[in-house]
Amino acid sequence: MDRQDSSDVEKASVHNIEEAALQGHAATDKAGHVLIHIDPAEEARLRRKIDIRILPTVALLYLFCFIDRANIGNARLAGLERDLGLSGYDYNILLTAFYVAYVVFEFPAQMVNKWIGPGKMIPILSFLFGLFSLCMAFVHSFGAAIAVRFLLGIAEGGVFPGIAFFLSRFYRKDELGFRLACYIVCAPLAGAVGGLLASGILKIDSIGPYTRWRNIFLVEGIITCGIAIISWFILPDRPEVCKWLTPEERALAEARIKAENVGSTHVVDALHNKAVYGGIFNVTTLLCATIFLFDNIVVQGVGFFLPTIIRTIYPDETTIQQQLRTVPPYVVGAFTTLLTGYLSFKTKKRGLYMVISAPFMILGYAMYIGSMDPQVRYAASFMVAIGAFSFGALCTAWAAANVTSDTARASALGTVVLFGNVGGLISTWTMLPNAAPRFLPGNAFNLSNSSVMLILSIFLWLYQIRENRAKENGRDDWRIEGLTQTEIEDLGQKHPGFRFRY
Incomplete structure (x- = not known):
C-alpha cells in the first residue's frame, strides 16, 4: 500500500455500523477515536443471544475435557497404581507425559486454530480428547498408559487457548473476562463433578469386562466424544458467518469488536509474523504468562493431588467418602471464579481481583505448612481453591484485553496458556510420595509461587x-506520522490511541 497522510485514512473511515463491519473499513479514526454509535440496548440483546448460544456449549466441552485430564x-x-504395577515416581512420570505433549504442541495448535478457525478445531480436538481418555480404560501396562497420556496432551493443546481465542471474536475486552470465567469455572467444577461421577461409577460393579477405575475413563470418555460431536453443529467460526444472527446483528457483532482495536480495518486479519511477535513479546503478555505459570502449578497440582491429600487427612474413610471430600473445595473455587469474573466485567478491572485473590493461596499453603490438624488442613484446601482458580480467567482476559488484532490475540493467548502448561508440567513433581503426609517441599514451593504471583500482579x-x-x-503521538494503514494496524500497543486495560 502507498503511504498516505491522515486525511486519506479519515476518508476510509465510516460512521455507521453496517459499513464499519465491512472488511477494509475502520471503526476508529487514526487517533483511536470511535466513529460509530452503538445502542446499548441493542448491544445488550446481542450479548445475551451470544451468551445463550455459545457459553453453555464451550463450558460443557471444557468441563469434560478437564475431567478427562484430571x-x-x-x-x-480406585486402584490404577496397583493394577498397572506402578511404584515410586511412576505416577508422577505418568502425569508428566501429558504435560510434555501439551507444552510442545500447544502453541502450534493455537496457530492452527487461527489458520483453520476455532469453530472447527475445538470440536475436532475435543473429540480426540474424549477418544484418548476412553483409551485409558484399555491400557494394561505403564508404557501404554504413558503413550495414551501423551496423545491426550496433544489433543488438549489447542482446546483451552482455542476457546479463549474463539470467545475473543464475539466479546468486547471488558466482557471477555466474565465469559472466560464461565468456562474456566469448569476447572474447579470438573473436580467436583469428577469426584461425584467417580463415586457413582465406582458403585457399578462392571461395564462388560471393565471394572473399578477403568469404568471412570470409559464412561467419561464416551460423554466427551458425544458433546464434541454436538458442538460441531453449534459453534460458528466468527460472527460474520453465524447463521443464528440476523444480518444486522452480525454487523453489530463485527463492528463493536473492531471499534475496540485502534486503527483496525479487519476483525479477523490474516495470520502474519509481525502481529504474532507483537502479541507475544510485550510486557503484559509475558507477565500474565508468568503469573499463570505459577498459578497453574497450584491449579493442576490440586487437580492431580487433592484426592491424595484428602486420603492423608482422612485415612480411615472409605475410597468413596474420600472422593466426596474433594467436592466442596472445588465448589467454593468455582463460585469465586464466577464471582471475580462477574465483578471484573462490571468494574472493567482485572488486576484488582488478582491482587485480592493471591493472599488466599498464601494463607492456604501457610496453613498446610503450619499444622497437621485435619480440620486446619481441610480448611487450607478451601483457601487454595478460593485464590487459585480465578486466575485462569483473569490472566487470559488481561492479556487479550491489551492487544489490537485477531492474530495478536491468538498469539498472546497461546503464550499465556503455554506458560501455564509449563506450570502444569512442574506441578506433576510438587507432591512426591516420599513427602507424604505433610508434603512440606511442595507446599513451601507453592507458598513461594503465590507470593510471586501477588508481587507480579501489583507490578503489572x-x-x-x-x-x-x-x-x-503525547509520548507516542509521533509514531503514526507517515505510516500506511497496514503499518498503523501493526503498531499495537505503540499506537498513540491505545490504552492499557488493567
Whole structure:
C-alpha cells in the first residue's frame, strides 16, 4: 500500500455500523477515536443471544475435557497404581507425559486454530480428547498408559487457548473476562463433578469386562466424544458467518469488536509474523504468562493431588467418602471464579481481583505448612481453591484485553496458556510420595509461587497505569506520522490511541 497522510485514512473511515463491519473499513479514526454509535440496548440483546448460544456449549466441552485430564487422580484412589504395577515416581512420570505433549504442541495448535478457525478445531480436538481418555480404560501396562497420556496432551493443546481465542471474536475486552470465567469455572467444577461421577461409577460393579477405575475413563470418555460431536453443529467460526444472527446483528457483532482495536480495518486479519511477535513479546503478555505459570502449578497440582491429600487427612474413610471430600473445595473455587469474573466485567478491572485473590493461596499453603490438624488442613484446601482458580480467567482476559488484532490475540493467548502448561508440567513433581503426609517441599514451593504471583500482579498494574499516563501526555503521538494503514494496524500497543486495560 502507498503511504498516505491522515486525511486519506479519515476518508476510509465510516460512521455507521453496517459499513464499519465491512472488511477494509475502520471503526476508529487514526487517533483511536470511535466513529460509530452503538445502542446499548441493542448491544445488550446481542450479548445475551451470544451468551445463550455459545457459553453453555464451550463450558460443557471444557468441563469434560478437564475431567478427562484430571480423572487420573480419582482413578489412582480406585486402584490404577496397583493394577498397572506402578511404584515410586511412576505416577508422577505418568502425569508428566501429558504435560510434555501439551507444552510442545500447544502453541502450534493455537496457530492452527487461527489458520483453520476455532469453530472447527475445538470440536475436532475435543473429540480426540474424549477418544484418548476412553483409551485409558484399555491400557494394561505403564508404557501404554504413558503413550495414551501423551496423545491426550496433544489433543488438549489447542482446546483451552482455542476457546479463549474463539470467545475473543464475539466479546468486547471488558466482557471477555466474565465469559472466560464461565468456562474456566469448569476447572474447579470438573473436580467436583469428577469426584461425584467417580463415586457413582465406582458403585457399578462392571461395564462388560471393565471394572473399578477403568469404568471412570470409559464412561467419561464416551460423554466427551458425544458433546464434541454436538458442538460441531453449534459453534460458528466468527460472527460474520453465524447463521443464528440476523444480518444486522452480525454487523453489530463485527463492528463493536473492531471499534475496540485502534486503527483496525479487519476483525479477523490474516495470520502474519509481525502481529504474532507483537502479541507475544510485550510486557503484559509475558507477565500474565508468568503469573499463570505459577498459578497453574497450584491449579493442576490440586487437580492431580487433592484426592491424595484428602486420603492423608482422612485415612480411615472409605475410597468413596474420600472422593466426596474433594467436592466442596472445588465448589467454593468455582463460585469465586464466577464471582471475580462477574465483578471484573462490571468494574472493567482485572488486576484488582488478582491482587485480592493471591493472599488466599498464601494463607492456604501457610496453613498446610503450619499444622497437621485435619480440620486446619481441610480448611487450607478451601483457601487454595478460593485464590487459585480465578486466575485462569483473569490472566487470559488481561492479556487479550491489551492487544489490537485477531492474530495478536491468538498469539498472546497461546503464550499465556503455554506458560501455564509449563506450570502444569512442574506441578506433576510438587507432591512426591516420599513427602507424604505433610508434603512440606511442595507446599513451601507453592507458598513461594503465590507470593510471586501477588508481587507480579501489583507490578503489572502499576506499570500499565504509568504507561497510560505517558500516552495521555503525547509520548507516542509521533509514531503514526507517515505510516500506511497496514503499518498503523501493526503498531499495537505503540499506537498513540491505545490504552492499557488493567
